Amino acid sequence: MELAQNKGKACVLVSGGIESSVLLWDAASRYESVTPVYVQNHLRWEYAELFCLKNFLRHLKSDKLKTLKIIDLFINDLYGTHWSITGTKVPGANSKDEDVYLPGRNIALLAKVAIFAALQDIPSIEVGVLKSNPFSDGSKAFFSKMSKVLSLGLNKEITVTAPFLKYRKEEVIMMGKRLPLEFTFSCINPKGYEHCGECNKCVERKKGFFAVGVLDKTKYKKTGI
Secondary structure, three states, X not given: OOOOOOOOEEXXXXXXXHHHHHHHHHHOOXXXXXXXXXXXXXXXXXXXXXXXXXXXXXXXXXXXXXXXXXXXXXXXXXXXXXXXXXXXXXXXXXXXXXXXXXXXXXXXXXXXXXXXXXXXXXXXXXEOOOOOOOOHHHOHHHHHHHHXXXXXXXXXXXXXXXXXXXOOHHHHHHHOOOOOHHHXXXXXXXXXXXXXXXXXXXXXXXXXXHHHXXXXXXXXXXXXX
């Protein structure tokens, strides 16, 4: 599962999750310079997510990786009483994918990251979206059209790609099994700095490790699937 080699500079939109963390490491093997970019929307799990991301980055050794760039982008004024802000009725183990959808978030994230990329003369943006993503703003067509819009609006060539779009979570776990994945973070209902172990994303994470027989070293408040 090797991706095509690239040259030059890129930035990777990182959330601290398994997909974006493995993608960041993979991108460092394909580009001369890679900048991890984290966008703070001030959602309720971000304090734990960012803490874990910084910890994960400390364990990576590559002269290709640049310093983490943190960008601020308030969304809570739009989401109001949404569960991602309040923590009320967080989607659990049996919830549908639609229940964890955050309206317009990918559009907002890419718009601001693209401005950063243009100012830094970085032509490529990579995101860790998987094959299983069912939403229209996680499709190949979306990223292709966003690339055109961003390039037009910024008057610079900006290409947004999702290199893992043909892979499932289990395949990405296998790709990154030698990385310290225990320092990645997937939970949407954290307990302190630990995974709750029972939200939609925690269960998805557990199932991914179990499916490929890779030891899951993640600390969960509630174990089991």
